[in-house]
Amino acid sequence: MSVSDSSRAGEILRIFQNRGSRGVWWPGTPEEVVIGAVLTQQTRWENVERALARLKERKLCSIAALHRAAEPKIEDAIRPAGFYRIKTRRIKALASFIIEGFGGIKEMADYPLPELRRMLLDVNGVGAETADGILCFALDKPTLVIDRYTERICGCAGIDERGDRLKSLLESALPDTMTVHREMHAHFVDYGKEYCGKKRCNECGIRKLHA
DNA sequence: GACCAGGTCCTTG
C-alpha cells in the first residue's frame, strides 16, 4: 500500500462521513442476518426479503430450524432469492457449522475475530464477503465487508488493490469500532448503487481522487 | 429479450 493509497482511502471515508449516517442498514435479528448473508449473494435485497418472509411463514427462519429442516422445504421457501439449490446447501453447511460447532450464534461471538473469520471461510459457500457480513452485522465485530462496489469505487479512486489487501488498507484508516465498520460498508453499497451504474461512474466525486 | 443484482466455487489455460 502506497502513501497515495492511504490518502485516497482517507478521502473516500471522509466523503462518506459527510453524507451522514446510513442508520440500521442491515435489518433483522442476528440469525436473520446470518441467513440473509447467504441469500443476498449476487441477489437484490428485495428478493432476499421475500425469501426471508417465506421462511418466517414456514417457521424456518432460525439457524436451528434450518439445521433440522429437509432441503426441499428450504429450497421452496427461498426460491425468490434465486440460486435456491446451491444456497440451500450453503445455508445447511453454515447451520451445521454453527449448531454443531458452537451451539448457537451467541456462543460463536465469544471467539476472537481472526480465528472466527478463518473458520467461517472454511465453510463451503462462505467467502470473504459473507464471512465479514456475518461477523460485522450479526456478531458485532469491527471488520469491513469488501464487496464489488467497494472494489469498484476504490478502483475508480485509483487504488489498485482488491480483496483482503484492500480490506486491510481501508481498515487501517478506520477507528476499530463495529459501528463505523457497518456505516462504511453501507456507504460503499449505497454510493455504488447511486453512482457506479454503467452510465454514471464518470460523474461521481470519487473519480476526482484519481491521480 | 438483454442485462444485472449487497458471491462463491470449480475448472482451464
Place this chain on the structure above:
DNA sequence: CAAGGACATGGT
C-alpha cells in the same frame, strides 16, 4: 494467478 462458467429469480 486470470478468465470463464454455473448457479436462478425478479426488476428495468
